[in-house]
Amino acid sequence: MKKKLLIMTGGGDCPGLNAVIRAVVKSAQYDGNWEVYGSIEAYNGLMTNPIRVARLGSTEVAGIHYRGGTIIGTTNKGDPFQFPVKQEDGSYVKVDRSDEVIRQLKKLEIDAVISIGGDGSQQISQQFFEKGVPIVGVPKTIDNDLSATDRTFGFQTAVEIATDAVDKLVTTAASHNRVMILEVMGRSAGWIALHAAMAGGAEVCLIPEIPYDIQKVVERLERRYKAGKGFANIVISEGARPKGGSIVSRKSREVGYENARLGGVGYQLAEELAEAGFHEAVRVNVLGHLQRGGVPTAFDRILATQFGVRAFELVRDKQFGRMAAVRNGKISDVTLKEATAAYNFVDLDNFLVRSARAVGISFGD
Numbered sequence: 001m002k003k004k005l006l007i008m009t010g011g012g013d014c015p016g017l018n019a020v021i022r023a024v025v026k027s028a029q030y031d032g033n034w035e036v037y038g039s040i041e042a043y044n045g046l047m048t049n050p051i052r053v054a055r056l057g058s059t060e061v062a063g064i065h066y067r068g069g070t071i072i073g074t075t076n077k078g079d080p081f082q083f084p085v086k087q088e089d090g091s092y093v094k095v096d097r098s099d100e101v102i103r104q105l106k107k108l109e110i111d112a113v114i115s116i117g118g119d120g121s122q123q124i125s126q127q128f129f130e131k132g133v134p135i136v137g138v139p140k141t142i143d144n145d146l147s148a149t150d151r152t153f154g155f156q157t158a159v160e161i162a163t164d165a166v167d168k169l170v171t172t173a174a175s176h177n178r179v180m181i182l183e184v185m186g187r188s189a190g191w192i193a194l195h196a197a198m199a200g201g202a203e204v205c206l207i208p209e210i211p212y213d214i215q216k217v218v219e220r221l222e223r224r225y226k227a228g229k230g231f232a233n234i235v236i237s238e239g240a241r242p243k244g245g246s247i248v249s250r251k252s253r254e255v256g257y258e259n260a261r262l263g264g265v266g267y268q269l270a271e272e273l274a275e276a277g278f279h280e281a282v283r284v285n286v287l288g289h290l291q292r293g294g295v296p297t298a299f300d301r302i303l304a305t306q307f308g309v310r311a312f313e314l315v316r317d318k319q320f321g322r323m324a325a326v327r328n329g330k331i332s333d334v335t336l337k338e339a340t341a342a343y344n345f346v347d348l349d350n351f352l353v354r355s356a357r358a359v360g361i362s363f364g365d
Helices: 017-031 098-107 119-130 155-176 191-200 214-226 265-275 298-316 351-358
Strands: 003-009 034-039 053-056 083-086 092-095 112-117 135-139 179-184 204-206 232-237 282-286 322-327 330-335
Touching: 003 017, 017 034, 017 112, 017 298, 034 298, 098 119, 112 119, 112 298, 119 135, 135 298, 155 179, 155 191, 155 232, 155 298, 179 191, 179 265, 191 204, 191 232, 191 351, 204 214, 214 232, 214 265, 232 265, 265 282, 298 322, 298 330
Parallel strands: 003 034, 003 112, 112 135, 135 322, 179 232, 179 282, 204 232
Antiparallel strands: 034 053, 083 092, 322 330
C-alpha cells in the first residue's frame, strides 16, 4: 500500500507555489511509493465539515508550473493554534484546534505533511512538529525575509514586476517633469524596493531598515533638478517610515488576520515633500498585490521546483522538522527552528546597499 503525503500552501499567495506542488507530485510519482493530496486553504481544509482534501495526480498538476497563485488555495487566517471561533454574542475567541487537525491527519492516514509558507507558516510547522506531526517546510515569501535561506521563490518575480513599473514610470516622469513615487511591498524588509531601485535607476530608495529624513530626500531631488534633470523616481517600501515617525497602517477588520494593514506611505511621502518646501509636481503609484500575481519568472520556477524535490526527499528519508533551503547557491535544508529564528532584514553593510549609494541612490539618511 502506498504512503500518503499531504501538501498545503499557507499565508499570502506567491508566484511559484504551483511549481512546488507539481515538483512534489512528480517526485512522488517517480519514487512510486507515495500518493499526494492537497489540503484546500492550508489547515482550513482539515478543520471544515466536510473536510476539503483533494487528490493530486498527473492530471491535476499538468502544466501548472507557469501559473501564478496556487491550485489548492491559501489563507493567512487559519492558524490552528489560535483559530478564531465566533461566539453567540458575535464576538470571537481564539481556540487551539491543533489536536483536531492531528486527529484528521490520523483519520486520513497521512504519513507526512509538506507545508509551503513563510515565517508564520513555518512557525506553525514547528509547533506541529513538536506535537509529533511528521512535517517538512518549503520557504515562500515575496519579501525574501527568511534568513535561513539565501532566496525564497516569488521574490525574483516580485522584483521583476516592480522593476518593470519603475521603467514605465521613468518615461512618464520625464515627459511631465514630475517626481514619481512607487510604493512596493515590504512590511519589515526592504529587499524588493532595494532591488527595484537599483535595477530601475531610481534616485531615492526608502526602506524600513533606514528611517528617512525628509530634508535629505528633498536635497537629493533638488540636486537632480538643478543638474538639469526635470524628473525623478522614488521607490519606497510600504513599511518605510520617517525618523521619529511610525509606519502607515490601519487595523485589519478581517477575523483571524492579526497583522496591521500597511499601505499609503507613498501618499504620506508626497505630503511630507510638499510640507518640506519641495514644489515640483509629484505623483504616487501603489503597486500592491500586482507583485504577488501573474506568471513566475524562469528563476522562480526553477527554484520552486528544486525546493519541491528537496522537500519530497526529506519526507522520503524521514527527515522531519526541516525546511528546504538554498545556501551558497546549493539546495540544502535547515531545521524549522533555525528557519524561523531570525528575520532577514536588509543589512546596512550589505554590498547591494553600498553599491546603491555608490551610484547615487539616496536612502534619505
